Amino acid sequence: MSGEAAFIAALRGLATHPAARGLADDCAVLRFGGETLILTHDAMVEGVHWLPGQDPADVAWKLVATNLSDLAAKGAEPVGVLLGYALDADDTRFLEGLRDVLATYDVPLLGGDTTGGTGRRTLGLTALGRATCDPVPSRSGAQAGDTLWLTGPVGAAMLGFEALKADDQAADTRAFRRPVPRLAEGRALAPQVTAMMDVSDGLLIDSTRMAQASGATFALDRAAIPLPPSLPAARIDDALRWGDDYELLFALAPGVTPPCPAHRIGQVLPQGPHPLLLDGTPPAGKLGYLHD
Template sequence: MTRPSLDGEEGLIAALRALATHPAARGLADDAAVLEIGTETLILTQDSMVEGIHYLASQDMADVGWKLAATNLSDLAAKGAAPLGVLYTHMLGANDDRFIEGLAEILTEYEVPLLGGDTVSADGPRCFSLTAIGRASVTPVPSRSGAQPGEAIYLTGPVGAAMMGFEALQGGAARDTAAYCRPVPLLAQGRALAPFVSAMMDVSDGLLLDAGRIAEASGVTVSIDTASVPLDAPETRRGDALRWGDDYQLLFTGPANTAWPIPVHQIGTIETRKEAGLLVNGIPPAAGDSLGFRHSR
């Protein structure tokens, strides 16, 4: 038997699929686990933030606490779920009080209780991890795998603001950094869309990369018209904004020309599977184009 390479995120996930045999895991091809218990359907998701990778060491730790919860709540939003609570692991270090302030702000804002967690200490860059638990508002729960040929692909709002905010934060420019530092999980929007979508996920690693993930999970080709993508960055940075990520907009598929319950933007179409799973303005991406953020060693 040929074992998958563990060099990078995709290789590791491929190896872990042999362990993730429970139906709730969805083959590790989704943003969250979907666990049915009696008449309830629970949504469970976990994300981490690492210093120097997901946030700058110079950032206000209150923003880090906020964003740790926001990224997980965004995964619940992509499932149309209502949050029930969170657990998190805290790595002790400087400005812990500010971290707790930011975490408390977002949990209060969205009325999400802290249920427990763990504290650790270690040398090196700090790392925080949080698990969010939600209750499904609709079944079947949206996944990445339901897109069908003839449908369209939609986006709830613009991309690029997080990229511009990060660059301003890094360089000290006078620009609003909130999109990067304090993203907003679209929980209400996710619940509104969930009954009607065929596939849905949040844009965390880059619009093009995440669109390609819907294509792979659904066995279709996603064709993106880049000019239709709403942008919150200079037009000269459109290509970068489509690959940067951290925008946490909802990316979803469904019938074309539909009257959706919230304002959305149609940014492309779903086609029968071709050799390439993703087309950008009708053309497959160039070889070596990462399309977004991927973890590697």
Template sequence: MSAESAFIAALQALATHPAARGLADDCAVLEVGGETLILTHDMMVEGVHWLPAQDPADVAWKLLATNLSDLASKGAEPIGVLLGYTLTADNTRFTEGLGQALAHFGVPLLGGDTVRTPGPQTLGLTALGRATCRPVPSRSGARAGDSVWITGPVGTAMLGFEALQSGSGADSTAYRRPAPRLTEGRALAPRVTAMMDVSDGLLLDSRRMADASGVTIALDPALIPLPPGLPPERIRDALAWGDDYELLFTLPPDLAPPCPAFRIGAVLNRGNAPLLLGGTAPEGPLGYEHT
């Protein structure tokens, strides 16, 4: 068990409110009067989640987009964000990029906090949303017989990161400025049995969905969408790299998705392994975890 998994397991004993969903989901789901609020918080650290030489405007965009992706996995409509920001010598490009992202996604900044530290810059953002359907989708609803789908390819962010790191000039947009699937999430939410976003790698997130649902998820590698021209020897890397922010979801076998998506597998009764890739349990790292 990683340090991250162990810490979350310890926190689960404290997170007893129903809104927390046992800390086993992408977001908290809080009933307030007649409204259902969706809340999520993500952090990013310099040198871990972005390259030190990156344009801070892109970092601001990604910070907002990754949180909105969590809201997308619940089919939520964003209603505002709170920013936690570590000050640097010049914060101009970050505020410019944040303004661009807020305007692009139509989300207001509601408040937050600032600090200063001698260590790497650390950023946090809390996103608040409004549920557009009930029940709100979770990771835990997949059932044997369901089909498994994803809204787009995996591995594009990996290639974007490598292009940015090497300075090759190849397209790095998918890594720098991901596009949360908010429209798709709202369309899918009333139909799916389970849904989450792919942030830490398709294999790891599929296993998380399988564990939450008490099933086995069987992925067909021949059906998983990949970037055009990806070398065969890089396919396994793409399945575990993460940062794709596509929506992974399950549907009853007689339903088709209401938006473009790719069927990539099936849900089985729980077997000896929670995840199968091409009929066998995959070996090696499944995705990104904080060790």
């Protein structure tokens, strides 16, 4: 067995509690007394999720923001976070960034663990949230006839990463360094959507995942997908696959208008031989990011 998809498939045999949602979602949804808790955990690896030598304050921001993005896709209100931290030679800037992001989103640090070691550093964060509506949105509810929407452009993180790697001081790299979790949008959308998730691994692969979970085919209109104004036309296919955008992808029943700014990018069709169509054709090649 090798690769992320195969490992997750094997884990499904262990994740039998209903809260795990069959590991087909980014969060666990746990009913606890009179509340419904939303739990998620994401890890980041040096050289994969951030560049060696990158400002640790930005690393702290991204670690928290990406986990909050998972909560946003459930319409959840953040309750707190638990940090798993591998110590560095100087942790001052990381602490400054952590303080900044927690204050920005009014999220308390509840605890966690620290460790030491050598080699590439891995950082982890668990985010806890409170559901704001019932049922809690999932990836699996889209129905044929629904419309597909996206809260904002994809591709800005890719451009930011490339500029940061090239040490382009004039370029805007914030989309990669300090992503914005769509928490307010997620709470507004949650009572209306039939399915929702955040775009973390690439629009095409995440659309495919939501279509497969829903037992449907998603038909996307390339011309309707929002992109950064600075994106060269030749890079559109790259932008649809790159990921790290953290916008919300969601489905709405016919005739329903989203309660927040969003772009209609396609429609849901009955399940066909392919889970995803782009301008009527199954997209070729690698659809997004997968860990080896």
